[in-house]
Amino acid sequence: MAVCVAVIAKENYPLYIRSVPTQNELKFHYTVHTSLDVVEEKISAVGKAMADQRELYLGLLYPTEDYKVYGYVTNSKVKFVIVVDSSNTSLRDNEIRSMFRKLHNSFTDVMCNPFYNPGDPIQSKVFDSTVSAMMVPSC
Amino acid sequence: MESHEEKPIIYTMENKPIVTCAGDQNLLTALYSLLAQQLPWEPMEWRRSYGRAPKMIHLEANFVQFKEELLPKEGNKALLTFPFLHIYWTDCCDTETYKTSVKEDMQRWQSVLKLHGSTDWLIVVVENDSKKKNKTNILPRTSIMDKIRNDFCNKQSDRCVSLSDPLKESSRSQESWNSFLTKLRTLLLMSFTKNLGRFEDDMRTLREKRTEPGWSFCDYFMVQEELAFVFEMLQQFEDALVQYDELDALFTQYVLNFGAGDGANWLGSFCQPVRNWNGLLLRRPIDMEKRELIQRGEASLLDLRSYLFSRQCTLLIFLQRPWEVTQRALELLHNCVQELRLLEVSVPQGALDCWVFLSCLEVLHRIEGCCDRTQLEANFSHTVGLWTYATEKLKSLGCLCGLVSENGPNSEELNRTVDLLAGLGTERPETANSLQSPYKKLKEALSSVEAFERHYLELSHAALEMYRAIGRLRSARLVGKSLAEFYMRKGDAQTAKTFLKDSLKSYTAEGWSLPLTHTRKQTAECQKQLQQTEDYLQTSALLASDTNLTDEERKHFCQEILTFANKAPEGKDQRVVLSMTAFAQLRELQFLPASATVHVGASLQLELRLCSLMPVPVQLEQLAASVHFLGEQPSTRSGSAGTQRRPGLSPDGTISFPAVSPSGGALPGTGMPALELHEIQDRSPSDNTLNSTSVICKNAHMLLRANDGSSPLDVHSTLSSTFTMEDGTQVLKTHNVTLLPGNNSIIFTALSTKPGSYNLRQLCATVGRVQFVLPHIYPIVKYEVYSQEPQLTIEPLTESLLAGLPQRVKFTILTGHYQIKKGDALQLSNTDSMPILHSSSCSARILSATGELVGEAALSIQASEKVTSLSLPLTPPYHTLEFQLEVLCHIPLSPARVESERLTNGEIRHRPRSRTRFNSGMTCIDQKVSIDCPWSIYSILISLTFYTPFRAKHSILSAGKRKYIQVCLENVSNTNFRLANQTLSDRQHTPSLELLSLNAKTHQVVYSKQSLYSLWEVKWTTEPLPCLQCVFSASFSPANAPDTALKPYSYEFQLERVSTLYSVKADIQPALGEEHCRAGTLCRLEVSVTHLTEPSDTEGEDEELTENEGLRTTKLMYEVVDNSSNWAVCGKSSGLVSMPVAAMATHKVQMEVMPLFAGKLPFPSIRVFKYLPHSAQPISQPDTDSCLENDNLSLLDKGLEEQADTASLRSRGSIHSVGSNEQQQRALPMPRLEPFSPGQVFNSSQTQQVLVLPSTDDHVLEVNVT
Known part of the structure; x- marks a missing residue:
């Protein structure tokens, strides 16, 4: 499953970023950060095409030798990035989409929390466990 | 045509569907060029099986001489060499020749075709006018055609076509030529449909067998590729590509299945160790070498992939989709790397890197070859991935071969280089002449450190520029960082720094702390190498406070600062000034006293709460706060000490400072004030209707400012310029403070020598040679010193x-x-x-x-x-x-x-x-x-x-001629008093006057808000004075302190006209013959007024005396009033009487009154006034004008108690009315009334009552209970 899950604020700073502990966390930070380039490119391209019925799922942002980086953007321009291992070939587009949907739902719950100040790093345990569920190899 | 003896070489571009020609070769030779040229002129619609969309295709054909060998043998599935149509040409026009030779030849041809099961044939009969002319005896022209049709086309009459004189420019020949071409095309298409359909069916059958043992992917590959070739031959590149994509997908699936443990036998051949990594070859349409390897089943995975991709690439370029090539190339390269891993193919270290590098460059070259520059620039986003990939691979190769290190490669690395170069093989002939081939580049790059550097930089910069050009700045920064690492390895810290600085800025701006920390660490190394001490120390401070680092690392950086700080300054004594934000944070400041306002000379303490971000305790030599004197405030201490509070100061004198992230990794969203939104309604001023409503942000200026300043890491640029301590300001200092990690409390004592306001401007911590300066303290910290007058x-x-x-x-x-x-x-x-x-x-x-x-x-x-x-x-x-x-x-x-x-x-x-x-x-x-x-x-x-505490009042009471003075002492205070020694004395000390006290001799207590009455009888032996001046005096002391001395209280007053002049007596007699009065019956009221005293001069001065018949009389007016409606006065209720001025002179007035009720009824009140006739007025006018009315009122007031009857109100009213009459009369001199002062008239029958019986005929008894 996912090796790294990140939620990035509208202003492009990370609200939440978590990667599998076995691997170099820094590398994922770089990867996710770089992927924002493509996210922005896609958002602006989509914006030109159809402003209303926008697809939140941005698809594969870019592949690297080892990872595939997928993007998703909410209507409030909060970005989700999921990095999966390239060798994990069982993951299809649909699975990735459903992961993003789950992530979005959980994120919405976080935002609904009156004690959460939008823009703060996400520290919700529920959100954390949702992400953990995505990162375990089952599912 | 003759040259097609040998097997056709398969270069698909030159390939065309084969059409064999039998019969008269000369005919074909004459028509060949025309035919080959005109066949593709018009497109034909190709309807296809399996619901595929029909297509318009331009047909071409390769016309070859018919030979039996051309016909496919049984089992030969080759499509490319398959003759799709067989044509028999003849220009035979006489039946003789036909019967003798042509028919026979045709039959032979037909039998051969039949033998091979080919049904796609056509017989063309060329009619030639010139030949006809020669043989005029010939039968009608159709005869030969008919014969042929009869002989061969028993059912398919369309298999025989006549072509009339095609080389002639006649309309007839043109027409027949066109219909021939149409026929040819139709038949070709039919043949395609039929043969390809059959082929596809066979192919599918083969594919379905893929689970059977012994199935070979390579064989199948060849079959499906054959189909692809045909499509390509037909210029159906899309369809051709589909074939390859299917093959690709099939192979990929097998590899994945293999990974999942479901291995196919044939896959074994692809798992052989990689020995050759010479990259993709995209310059040939078909790489025959690789194809043969596949055909032989000897291809490695890379060979297969390379071949497959080269085919796809060729087709995509035919399809004008070069950008798909780049995208697919990147996928392919990634995929290959993954597949090799998955299949656990043994690959020499670096071999894949070589392969990928070569392949990337090859693809890029290929694309560059088919696109112009502007196109390339517009599509950097498609190529940049390959560039970066190539760069990465070259870098890792460089590392592997020791080309990056400063010392150059060692022997092991050299060996590796040699091995890698060997695996490249020889350069392919296609690129042998090109100077910039990927092969040459790689070989050169691996040959020497310098060459590597040149190539690597070239690639990196190319990638960097491309990223910048397409606006992928983050990616550019990452490449830049990678470059920086390279430069660092090369020892070029200066160049590295510029790249790092760029990245640092970007990570800071976007708040990515981990990359920021990492980059900063690299920067620190750079700065250390460059000996940029100040910058290095600043960075070290930031790193020492960075929680992303381990404790050891933080301590290391902290130690770096401390070591420097404690080093003896070398040469010029220079202090290093650093920003405090990374070192420690000012969290809170508390004033003691809390008002932050003290008088001159008093002590004001400031307690700073500094949060040290260092991992170890730091000994500060000095912590100084610079204070700016603002001068004396204009409003110096208006007595209200600390009533006005300065903003930001909490009631306990604490100022909190907003938390700033030390590392500059501040989240842009935090620390910003919350939006203050307010609703605004704009109403029309005339009718108050709502014009518009809106929401405004009241603190927009704050938010905007926060946005501008949201790059807190501009610290570096502004470091040295602003972090100097301000001169000429006062400084609060504490020495030798140890800052422990975390919160520290430091107490300053503020200066208060001069009155005025002071601002805390800066904070400066000194550690050896290092000073940490907080250049601005915000919110403003201010305290005041004031001076106060006694x-x-x-x-x-x-x-x-x-x-x-x-x-x-x-x-x-x-x-x-x-x-x-x-x-x-x-x-x-x-x-x-x-x-x-x-x-x-x-x-x-x-x-x-x-x-x-x-x-x-x-x-x-x-x-x-x-x-x-x-x-x-x-x-x-x-x-x-x-x-x-x-x-x-x-x-x-x-x-x-x-x-x-x-x-x-x-x-x-x-x-x-x-x-x-x-x-x-x-x-x-x-x-x-x-x-x-x-x-x-x-x-x-x-x-x-x-x-x-007291208020005194006096009044005079009369009983006939006897007089009493009553003094009322009211205690108006809230205290109870003890009262003693009440005395009343005459001030004139008239000897004839005696004041006889009727009061208690003991002390009396007068309670708060209560009154005490004292009474004295006035006795005089001689005629009393008209004016009596009295002094009331008493001693008092608070009742709750009986032993205190008594204090005197006195009250002076004056009494006038004390003596009684008249006595009024009333008597009510029942009607004659009655013993008692009865309600409803008239009674007799007799009022007798008696003059009591002798007239005296003093007495009569204000009395109007009139001479009447020699007798001195004075006129009085009487009035009988009953306010309680007990009596009805019949007849005159008031009247004038003339009183003789003589002692005991009595005047009686009688009148009739009727009691209205039964019971003991009080007498109606009788009042007597002085009557002043008009003549006297001018004299007394001034008097009356000024004081009469007032006197009347005051007299009446005093008399209220004495009269004490219900009529008082009425009487007052009547006097009022009289008074008002007076005012009217002022214009016309009229007689007026003047009341007597109290005591002058004694009413002896006051409060007297008379018994009234109920009337006899009254059946209703009325009882009044009062």
């Missing part, structure tokens, strides 16, 4: 001061800046009306500014004739001195209305103004005290207000 106030201890009793007052001296020295004294001017009662034991309390008791000291009081001197104890400045004194204010003797004058010390005359406080009815006296203070040359006047 002040003296005197206040009563109780709620109000009572006159006549000793009262305690409190003296409060706020010393302000004045210090009370020894011998300083307050000089109070003595006044007679308010003596100061001093006792020896008087002590003063000294309080500090905060209200704490500092000490107590005895106060010595010396009184001289004029001055009371209070010598004050020593008191420091800004303290409060309190003591109490007893004073006594004498009650003024005169009635309250008379204003008295009082002298204070002879210098100043002033009048204590007496005014009546309406709420309490107390009369107050303002008593001023003049005090000389040691700190001032001027006297201070302080006013004290005393209240008289």
Whole structure:
């Protein structure tokens, strides 16, 4: 499953970023950060095409030798990035989409929390466990 | 055509579907060029099976001479060499020749075709006019055609076509040529459809067998590729590509299945170790070498992939989709790497890198070859991935081969290089002449350190530029960082730094802490190499406070700073100034006292809460806060100490500072003030309808400012310029502070030597040579020092001061800046009306500014004739001195209305103004005290207000000629008093007058808000004075303090016309013959007025005397009034009587009254007035004008109690009406009425009652219970 899950604020700073502990966390930070380039490119391209019925799922942002980086953007321009291992070939587009949907739902719950100040790093345990569920190899 | 003897070489571009030609070869030769040229002119619609969309295709064909070998043998599936159509050409026009040779030849041809099961054939009969002319005896032209049709085309008549003289330019020949071409195309297409359909079916069958053992992917590959070739041959590149994509997908699936444990046998051949990594080859349409390898089943995975991709690439370029090539290339390369891993193929270290590098460049070259520059630039986003990938691979190769290190490669690395180069093989012939082939590049790059550097930089910069060009700045930064790493390895820290700086900025701006930390660490290394001490220390400080690092790392960086700080300065003594934000944070500041306002010389403490971000305790030599003196405020201490609070200061004197992230990794969203949104409604001023409503952000300026400044890491650029300590300001210092990690509390004592406002501007921590400076403190920290003039106030201890009793007052001296020295004294001017009662034991309390008791000291009081001197104890400045004194204010003797004058010390005359406080009815006296203070040359006047505790009233009561004086003393204060010695005395001391007290001799208590009445009988032996001046005096003391001395109280008043002039007597007699009065029957009322005293001069001065028949008479008016409706007065109720001025002269008036009720009825009231005829008016006019009315009223007021009957109101009213009549009469001189003063008329029958029986015929008994 996912090796790294990140939620990035509208202003492009990370609200939440978590990667599998076995691997170099820094590398994922770089990867996710770089992927924002493509996210922005896609958002602006989509914006030109159809402003209303926008697809939140941005698809594969870019592949690297080892990872595939997928993007998703909410209507409030909060970005989700999921990095999966390239060798994990069982993951299809649909699975990735459903992961993003789950992530979005959980994120919405976080935002609904009156004690959460939008823009703060996400520290919700529920959100954390949702992400953990995505990162375990089952599912 | 003859050259097609040998097997056609398969270069698909040159390939065309094969059409064999039998029969007359000369005919074909003549027509060949025309045919080959014109066949593709018109497109044909190709309808296809399996629901595939019909297509318009342009057909081409390769016309070859028919040979039996061309026909596919049984089992040969080759499609490319498959003859799709067989044509038999003949121009035979006479039946003889046909019968003898042509028919036979045709039959042979047909049988061969039949043998191979080919049904796609066509017989073309060319009709030639020239030939016809030669043989005029020939049968009608159709005959040969008919024969042929009869002989061969038994059912398919369309298989035989006649072509009339194609080389002629006639319309007829043109027409037949066109229809021939159409026929040819149709038949070709039919053949395609049929044969390809069959082929596809076979292919599918083969594919379905893929699970069977012994199935070979390579074989299948060849079959499906055949189909692809045909499609390509037909220029159906899309379809061709589909074939390859299917093959690709099939293979990928097999690899994945293999990974999942489901391995196919044939896959084994692909798992052989990689020995050759010479990259993709995209310059040939078909890489025959690789194809043969596949055909032989000897291809490695890379071979297969390379071949497959080269085919796809070729087709995509035909399809004008070069950008798909780049995208697919990247996928392919990634995929291959993954697949090799998955299949666990053994690959020499670096081999894949070589392969990928070569392949990337090959693809890029291929794309560059088919696109122009502008196109390329517009599509950097498609190529940049390959560039970056190539760069990465070259870098890793460089690392592998020791080309990046400063020392160059070692032997092991050299060996590896040689191995890698060997695996490249020889350069392919296609690129052998090109100077910039990927092969050459790689070989060169691996050959030497310099060459590697050149190539690597070239690639990196190319990628960097491309990323920048397409706006992928983050990616560009990452490449830049990678470059920086390279430069660092090369020892070029300067160049590395520029790249790192760029990245640092970007990570800071976007708040990515982990990359930021990492980059910063690299920067630190750079700066260290470059010996940029200041920058290095600043970065070290940031890193030492960075929680992303491990403790060891943080300690290391912290130690770096400390080591530098403690190093002896070399050469010029330069201090290094760093930003404090990374070192420690100011969290809170607390003032003590909390108001942050102190007087000059007082101590003000500032407690700083500094949060040290260092991992270890840091010993600060000095912590200094620079203070800016703002000058004296215009509003210096208007007595309200610390009432106005400065913003940002909480009630306990604490200022909190917003948290700033030290590393600059501040989240842009935090620390910003929340939006303050307000609704705004714009209403029309005329009718108040809503024009518009909106929401505005009230703190937009704050938010915008926060946005501008949201790049806190500009610190570096502004470091040295702004972090200098401001000169010329005062500095608060503490020395030798140890800052522990976390929160620390540091206390400063503020300067308070000069009054004014002070701003805390900067904070500076000094550690050896290093200074950490906080250049601005925001929110503004401000404290005030004030200077205060001494002040003296005197206040009563109780709620109000009572006159006549000793009262305690409190003296409060706020010393302000004045210090009370020894011998300083307050000089109070003595006044007679308010003596100061001093006792020896008087002590003063000294309080500090905060209200704490500092000490107590005895106060010595010396009184001289004029001055009371209070010598004050020593008191420091800004303290409060309190003591109490007893004073006594004498009650003024005169009635309250008379204003008295009082002298204070002879210098100043002033009048204590007496005014009546309406709420309490107390009369107050303002008593001023003049005090000389040691700190001032001027006297201070302080006013004290005393209240008289009593109010006295007097009245005169009569009983016939006897007179009584009643004094009512009302206690208006809140205290109960004991009263004694009430005496009434005559001021004139008339010897004939005697005042006989009828009061109790003992002490009496008069309670608060209650009254005490005292009564005296007035007796005189001689004629009394018309005016009697009396003094009422009494002694009083508070009831709760019986042993205190009694204080005097006196009340003066004056009585006039005391003696009784007339006595009025009324009598009610029942009707004649009746014993008692009866209700409803008339009774007789007799009023007799008796003159009691002899007329005297004094008496008659204001009485109108008239001479009447020699007798002196005075005119009186009487009036019978009954207000309680008990009586009905019949006839005249009032009238004038002339009284003779003689003693005991009596005048009787009779009238009839009727009782209205039964019972004991009080007599109707009878009143008597003086009657002043009009003639007298001019004389008395001024009098009456000014005071008559008032007198009347006041007299009436006094008389209220005496009259005490219900008629009083009425009577007053009537007098009023009389008064108003008077006013009307003023114009016309008219007679007027004047009442007597109380006591002058004695009504002897007042409150007398008479029994009235109910009327006899009254059946209703009315009982009044009152």
